[in-house]
Amino acid sequence: MDSPESSPPASTSNASETAPVEDSPVFSYISNLSPLQPVKSSSVTQGFPGLNSPPLVFASPQLIPHKRAQFSRTSFDKLQVRLEDSKNSVTTDKGHGEQNIQLNTSIAASTEKSSDSNSSVDELIQSPSGSCEQVLEDIVNVDSSDPNFSFDSTIKKSERNDQLANAPTCSTETVENFRHELNSGITGELAVTHPFTCKETEDAQTELILINASASEKAMGQGDEVSVNCSTVGTELPANNAVVYRSEDNFMTENAKTGQAAPLDQSSHLLTGSKAFQNRGVRRRCLQFENAQHNIISNRLAQDTSDGEKPKTRFLETPLMPIDGKLYPQNTLNSSIKLPKPSGFGLHLNSILNTVQAGSAATINVKTAQWDCVSATTDGNTHETHACASDGSSLSLATNVVEPDNNSVTLNSNSNQSILGNKRNTEKGSGLEGTNNLSPKKKRMNTTESDDGYKRCNCKRSKCLKLYCDCFAAGIYCADDCSCQECFNRPDYEETVIETRQKIESRDPFAFAPRVVQHIIEQSPSVSRGEDRSNFTPASARHKKGCKCKKSMCLKKYCECYQANVGCSDGCRCEGCKNVFGQKGEYGMAKVFLAGEDSQETTDDLSAEKCEIDASRSHTYHIEFVNPNNLTPLTPAFQFPNHEKDGSAAWFPSGKHFQSPESGLTYASPYAMSSASHNISANNAVIPESSKESRHGNGNTVDELSAARSRSSLVWQGSPITPMAEFSGSKVPQEDVFEFGLSNTVQDDTPEILKDSPTPLNTVKANSPNRKRVSPPHGQPHEHTSSSSADLRIARKFILKAVPSFPPLTPCIDSKTLAVQPDSSPENRDDNK
DNA sequence: GAGTTTGAAACT
DNA sequence: CAGTTTCAAACTC
DSSP states (O other), X not given: OOOTTTSOOOOOOOHHHHHHHHHSXXXXXXXXXXXXXXXXXXXXXXXXXXXXXXXXXXXXXXXXXXXXXXXXXXXXXXXXXXHHHHHHHOOSOOOHHHHHHHHHHHXXXXXXXXXXXXXXXXXXXXXXXXXXXXXXXXXXXXXXXXXXXXTGGGSOHHHHHHHHHHOTTOOHHHHHHHHHHHHHTXXXXXXXXXXXOOGGGHHHHHHHHHHHHHHHHHHHOXXXXXXXXXXXXXXXXXXXXXXXXXXXXXXXXXXXXXXXXXXXXXXXXXXBXXXXXXXXXXXXXXXXXXHHHHHHHXXXXXXXXXXXXXXXXXXXXXXXXXXXXXXXXXXXXXXXXXXXXXXXXXXXXGGGTBTEEBOOSSOOOSSSEOBEEEEEEEETTEEEEEEEEEOSSOXXXXXXXXXXXXXXXXXXXXXXXXXXXXXXXXXXXXXXXXXXXXXXXXXOOOTTBOTTSOBOOOOSSSTTOSTXXXXXXXXXXXXXXXXXXXXXXXXXXXXXXXXXXXXXXXXXXXXXXXXXXXXXXXXXXXXXXXXXXXGOOOXXXXXXXXXXXXXXXXXXXXXXXXXXXXXXXTTOOOSSOOOTTOOTTTHHHHHHHHHOXXXXXXXXXXXXXXXXXXXXXXXXXXXXXXXXXXXXXXXXXXXXXXXXXXXXXXXXXXXXXXXXXXXXXXXXXXXXXXXXXXXXXXXXXXXHHHHHHHHHHTOXXXXXXXXXXXXXXXXXXXXXXHHHHHHTTXXXXXXXXXXXXXXXXXXXXXXXXXXXXXXXXXXXXXXXXXXXXXXXXXXXXXXXXXXXXXXXXXXXXXXHHHSOOOGGGSTTOOHHHXXXXXXXXXXXXXXXX
């Protein structure tokens, strides 16, 4: 590799200029050096010859995302090609360092080829700010935080070969363009996967995805198939990116052409991707909350329409859309908007993760879980990329199946994943096919649950207009099979319902908000298997208000904490707490754990105890406490590689939170998730860009979602999901993670809510328990660079986490509108009790 | 299925 | 904020 100095400053030379270079001796020399043969197939790339992104100055790798937007598709594609070539060059060696080096080398070579040597690749590679290498490293660090994470590792030879074989795209032009771009100083951007790459580059896309997911892949072992945990990926990749990838084709081709974004359509298309899954045996583990949710809603609506009969359970269709337990006026929601998962069952516990909802490994998904997940699979000639992003509030899933032969892209929707954490969200319909669907048999039906998985209430005196009523609390209409009496929670009494709801909210703005705040999404193995989603437990999730159990010792469902599968916190006023998910006072330990690995010891003991307590859940605890590195239950891939067969299903417990967030990922995505998940750092860096890209795509929905996510990335980024696991070996400070996730969460989510909410104080109060947790950092010294304030930050972050994130976080929601709604409404006729 | 227990929600 | 009442789910038999 040439030293940067040797390489001349980047120039804006045009591709035309570079052309001559190929013939030059230097070029030949370089070619010889590089194992890779320049691809010269007819160029498929859609080039924007005239558009040369100006040289970018990379102050820091993190800026990359923003810069990407500037990247032209063509350039990006070309870069992709190059990357592929470079990858090819790397054969057996998977030493990370070597790979990177090789990659760089190859790139450099390619650059050199461009005899112009104007902006040599070297710069990219070596330039402090924008070098490719750095970028890659950064990416790696950021995304996986796994030092081992290597660029090359993501792609397998077979894939590479396939890609090369299949990629007719790289024509001389492409190469030249590539060079040109390199020269022009695109450099840093190359790195990371230009979210917006266009179609042609499905391969490229795949690569990108793979790159991000490489860590996962490694974990999984290298097979032809690459499976990436959504959560992991999600963390690594910005939700937006994920979306982008998926819909890339759509965006670029269709949307770009039309100039319109058809978010919903895209999503729908994306959803179809499940098929691809099945057919290809692709292993995908994604939290597809949004989709699930969307599906659920869709199913319901469909059901309504199709049946013409009263659905067993109905959302408040017209005026209200249930979002995270809240009813939002439909009109406020765009079709494109992804609805947050309805908040959980009666106790609102459902949205635990949503928490990830908005995810949050460290994220609070106050919104349901947020997850962003991307999975890329290469199967023979086909390349699939699957990405899902879920927010607590929104889900997006897209799957692209690329078949090189015809370059046709097939979008399949798969999305049956139900939202985790929300019992009510349990998909009823699951009419969607897909591996993602959890087997119905696995769903645990409560006696109070209807066939569709939604709870049925049995109210006799509350008229189903109080929070006593699970249906009402969940923001849904009572179903015919409810046993309630004098029920006013029906479409016929829509106004009453709304008024009552408003009234309740005026009293407690978060009355309909998820009761459980998820800090970390955790999934027990059983859940991953789909055996018992109900066991889905956010490791760090806690009940916002805490319980007051006196006799049940928090060991029965009387206890909301227990019911939500979360541990009690200091905020609980329970007596004799023996909550198997975490007793009062233990939460701090968990936090410590999160704060630093150092705390692991403490947690270990704790975990051991818990394991004994509940076998089914013990595993979960074990994961959480025992293995700090495995904070991300959401990424079964790592933990449960064997479950791959289950595919997405295994991953995402659809039933719960993600039946809420979980998948949350949801991410759990679930879900931070969203579900949603995310790598915090990586996501952060990337997200913005992806947003931009999405804009490119014109997909309003997706774009908006992405943007929203980026804005409120909080959840997802913070999502505890996968990244944590990856961080294990990495030097990436958890702190950073928290910072991203939590800080974001705090900043983005909470403030809005608080602002919006008429009674912020109440909110605080509700969260007060969490605040207590804010306990100061545990003194473990951090390796983190910014150790001094790290603890404080962490504590602060936690606190923020505690703050409930609500549906409003999602772009679609007008939280303000809803939340702020004045109580002016006259007394409900219902209120009478 | 009826009755009891329990704790959250609602009320004062 | 605390105490009481109301309520419906969870639980027991």
